[in-house]
Structure formats: structure tokens, C-alpha cells
Amino acid sequence: MAAQVDHEDRRRQIAEALLRIADTQGLQSASMRAVAAEAGVSLRLVQYYFTTKEGLLLDALARLGAQLQARMEQWIGAAGSPGSPSTPRGIVTAVLSCILPTDPESRRITRTYAAYYTLVLSDPEVLAKHGTAQPDLLEGFLAKQIRAAQQSGAIDPRKDPEMTAAGLLAMVNGLGSSVLGGQRTGEAALVILAHHLDELFGAR
Amino acid sequence: MAAQVDHEDRRRQIAEALLRIADTQGLQSASMRAVAAEAGVSLRLVQYYFTTKEGLLLDALARLGAQLQARMEQWIGAAGSPGSPSTPRGIVTAVLSCILPTDPESRRITRTYAAYYTLVLSDPEVLAKHGTAQPDLLEGFLAKQIRAAQQSGAIDPRKDPEMTAAGLLAMVNGLGSSVLGGQRTGEAALVILAHHLDELFGAR
DNA sequence: CATGCCGTGATACACATGTATCATGCGAAT
DNA sequence: ATTCGCATGATACATGTGTATCACGGCATG
Numbered sequence: 001m002a003a004q005v006d007h008e009d010r011r012r013q014i015a016e017a018l019l020r021i022a023d024t025q026g027l028q029s030a031s032m033r034a035v036a037a038e039a040g041v042s043l044r045l046v047q048y049y050f051t052t053k054e055g056l057l058l059d060a061l062a063r064l065g066a067q068l069q070a071r072m073e074q075w076i077g078a079a080g081s082p083g084s085p086s087t088p089r090g091i092v093t094a095v096l097s098c099i100l101p102t103d104p105e106s107r108r109i110t111r112t113y114a115a116y117y118t119l120v121l122s123d124p125e126v127l128a129k130h131g132t133a134q135p136d137l138l139e140g141f142l143a144k145q146i147r148a149a150q151q152s153g154a155i156d157p158r159k160d161p162e163m164t165a166a167g168l169l170a171m172v173n174g175l176g177s178s179v180l181g182g183q184r185t186g187e188a189a190l191v192i193l194a195h196h197l198d199e200l201f202g203a204r
Numbered sequence: 205m206a207a208q209v210d211h212e213d214r215r216r217q218i219a220e221a222l223l224r225i226a227d228t229q230g231l232q233s234a235s236m237r238a239v240a241a242e243a244g245v246s247l248r249l250v251q252y253y254f255t256t257k258e259g260l261l262l263d264a265l266a267r268l269g270a271q272l273q274a275r276m277e278q279w280i281g282a283a284g285s286p287g288s289p290s291t292p293r294g295i296v297t298a299v300l301s302c303i304l305p306t307d308p309e310s311r312r313i314t315r316t317y318a319a320y321y322t323l324v325l326s327d328p329e330v331l332a333k334h335g336t337a338q339p340d341l342l343e344g345f346l347a348k349q350i351r352a353a354q355q356s357g358a359i360d361p362r363k364d365p366e367m368t369a370a371g372l373l374a375m376v377n378g379l380g381s382s383v384l385g386g387q388r389t390g391e392a393a394l395v396i397l398a399h400h401l402d403e404l405f406g407a408r
Numbered sequence: 409c410a411t412g413c414c415g416t417g418a419t420a421c422a423c424a425t426g427t428a429t430c431a432t433g434c435g436a437a438t
Numbered sequence: 439a440t441t442c443g444c445a446t447g448a449t450a451c452a453t454g455t456g457t458a459t460c461a462c463g464g465c466a467t468g
Contacts, residue, residue: 170378
């Protein structure tokens with residue numbers, strides 16, 4: 001039987017309020033009361049749907065992960081739409097540059113992830129499955145694309161795919177951090193990434 | 205006249221207690237009382253030497269920066285001691301690999317910096333001068349070393365020094381984050397870095 | 409109609425936190 | 439020797455926090 005109100009909708013509404021606060025003011029400002037106010041509901045409601053704060057944090061993090069994944073799939077799809085059908089280079093470029101905080105959406109996602117980062121460091125065991133699974137998968141995916149590019153002759157076959165993928169991903173992460181820290185603009189980071197991708201693939 | 209007690213000593217003692225807590229439990233656990241307890245002094249003393257908490261945080265951050273810089277200079281010096289006198293490649297390798305969280309000391313520094321990172325994101329203006337100056341200087345320094353290596357023929361002269369330096373630094377940052385997040389061991393990160401440095405300089 | 413349960417509001421509670429205040433001791437300068 | 443100022447201790451205060459409790463309304467089912 002359908003409940004009187006849509007629970008999932010409520011949960012989403014509250015969790016996204018949490019993410020909004022984490023983005024704009026950091027996670028330490030995301031108190032239960034602040035989340036309730038941001039979501040336009042009472043404190044009791046937040047308690048009702050997510051019994052504890054940890055539950056709320058975890059649920060919101062899961063949603064954030066889903067958002068990032070959706071965004072990546074969208075960018076990968078868009079990479080092969082107008083021209084050639086999804087060359088490895090296009091896919092790698094899409095994945096990496098969609099992580100970089102250039103547009104408002106990616107800025108939001110990156111900032112919010114950064115807000116969670118500190119939390120993970122002080123509470124390593126709680127978020128074990130969420131934190132490590134995603135990056136490793138991404139790294140493997142990139143390595144596969146690189147290997148494909150090597151077989152089609154686009155990349156020097158002497159390069160190690162795993163190491164190259166890991167290096168690229170780490171670089172994008174670091175570039176993202178520098179953008180968030182205000183040291184560099186998002187466009188500048190994108191230029192640096194493009195430069196290195198140009199160097200990796202034989203284009204000149 | 206010399207004060208009854210050495211103020212600088214006390215300040216250092218308290219600030220390092222703050223850094224110790226930030227390293228092990230994160231900055232959000234570094235309350236004034238916790239810092240006082242860790243330093244073995246009364247809460248009043250912490251208030252006395254650093255009137256406000258913000259003052260304490262800033263002072264501790266400055267000390268952390270000094271520690272990192274000292275460590276880097278030491279590693280740069282050690283890079284040219286046994287063999288050749290400080291080749292650019294040695295310097296670049298030393299600088300980058302000394303940032304990576306491999307030994308306990310660098311783990312401590314990196315973790316503590318990470319703890320401050322979130323703070324900078326939510327309070328961008330307070331730490332404006334401290335946050336942006338250091339990385340930019342480092343990047344320029346690395347670019348200079350790369351340019352020198354190009355002139356001595358060790359690096360492909362067609363590479364852009366600034367972009368290469370920025371990319372390397374970002375990569376090391378990202379690698380450090382992955383190590384702290386438990387995704388990778390410090391040695392693994394070092395291997396990846398070495399691999400990319402081998403690729404940059406012509407060695408094979 | 410009665411009953412019981414789900415959704416929701418108001419409020420309480422215990423605690424931690426940053427900061428301020430009051431007080432005291434102790435060395436030094438007049 | 440007295441007085442003044444620095445260093446330090448004990449404690450108070452206002453506020454924000456996560457969580458728990460009590461109470462009430464409405465809808466479905468008997």
C-alpha cells in the first residue's frame with residue numbers, strides 16, 4: 001500500500017538539503033536543525049526519516065555518488081554523439097574533464113565530496129565500502145580504455161596502462177583540489193588536463 | 205627582559221598539541237579543551253597565549269607550513285649528497301616524493317594539511333595569504349627545474365614547463381589523497397610517481 | 409463507531425564548545 | 439617593603455548540538 005506521503009521523496013528532499021549545506025557551508029555547518037530548516041521541514045521529520053545523523057550523512061553520500069555517476073555516464077554518452085562513435089580518447093577525456101570543477105554542477109559535486117573527505121579521514125571504518133569502491137572501479141575503467149587505445153595504435157604501447165590511468169586520475173583530483181582552493185580557475189585546470197592528454201595520445 | 209617563562213616555547217607546545225590532534229582525530233575534534241589537555245596545560249593558558257581559537261588555528265597552520273618547508277629543504281639537500289651535486293631530476297624527485305605520505309612524518313604532515321583543507325573551503329578569506337602562496341611558489345620552483353633540465357637536454361624541449369610542473373604537483377596531491385583515503389599504500393603511490401618521472405626524463 | 413497506528417509538532421535534556429570573569433600568586437621595580 | 443603587572447587557576451555563561459519524550463491529529467481497518 002502506498003504510504004500517506006511518499007517517503008522516498010521526503011528522504012531525497014532532506015538528503016539534498018544536507019548536500020546543499022555541505023556544498024555551500026561545509027559539513028560542519030550541517031547540523032540536524034540546519035538541514036531541517038534548509039529542507040523546510042521540522043527537526044522531528046529529519047529525525048523520523050533518518051533516525052540518526054550518521055544515517056543521514058551516509059544516505060546523502062550515496063546520493064551524491066549516484067549523481068556523480070549519472071553525470072559521468074551522461075558525459076561519456078555525449079562524447080560520442082556528434083562525431084565518431086566513442087573513441088577511447090573521447091571517453092577518457094570525457095570522464096576526466098567531467099570530474100573537474102568547471103561548471104556549477106561539477107563544482108557542487110566536487111566541493112561536497114571534499115566536504116566528506118575530512119570525515120572519511122577521521123572515521124575510516126564507517127564509510128569503507130562507499131569510499132574505496134568507486135575510485136578503484138574508475139581507475140580500472142580508464143586503464144581499459146588506455147589499453148584499447150594502445151591496441152588501436154593511438155598510444156605508445158610501452159606505457160603501463162594501470163600506472164597511466166592512476167596518474168591521470170590522481171592528477172585530475174589534485175587539479176580539482178587546486179581549483180576548489182582558489183589557486184587556479186576551472187578553465188586553467190582543464191587546459192592543463194587537455195595538455196597532458198594531448199601528450200599521452202599522439203596528437204600534436 | 206626575558207619573561208618569567210618562555211612564551212614562544214609555550215606557544216609551540218600548545219600549537220603542536222593542536223596539530224597532533226588534527227592529525228590523529230581531525231580538526232573538528234580539536235576543541236580548546238582538548239588541545240589544553242593534549243598539551244598538558246589548563247584551558248586558561250590556551251586562551252592566554254592564543255586569545256581566540258582562530259588565532260590558535262592560524263598559528264598552528266603557519267608552524268605546519270614551516271615544518272613542511274624544512275622537510276622539503278632537507279630532502280633537496282639529501283638528494284645531492286652522495287652522488288652528483290643536485291641534478292634537476294634529483295631535486296624534482298626529492299620535492300615530489302617528500303610530499304607523498306610514505307614515512308610517518310610525511311603522513312602526519314599530509315593528514316594535518318588535509319584536515320585544514322576543509323576549513324579553507326568553508327572560510328576562504330581567512331587563510332587567503334597562507335593557502336595560495338605556498339603551492340604557487342612550489343609550482344614555479346618545479347617549472348624552473350624542468351626548464352633547466354630541458355636546457356641540459358634531459359627533458360624533451362617541446363614540453364611546456366609550467367604545465368608539466370602543475371600536472372606533476374597535482375598528481376602528487378591526488379596520489380597523497382588516495383593514500384590517506386586508504387585506497388593505495390604509500391609505496392604504491394611512490395612507484396606511480398617514479399614511473400611518471402622516468403617517463404618525463406628520458407630514462408628507460 | 410471505535411481502535412490503533414503512522415506522520416508530525418513542540419519541547420526537554422544532557423552535553424560540548426568558545427569565551428569571559430574573578431581571583432590569586434609571584435617576581436620585580438620603586 | 440609596598441605596589442604593580444604578568445602568568446595562571448577555577449569557574450561561569452550563553453549557545454549550539456544530537457537525541458529522546460510526550461502529545462495530538464488523521465486515516466484505514468475491525
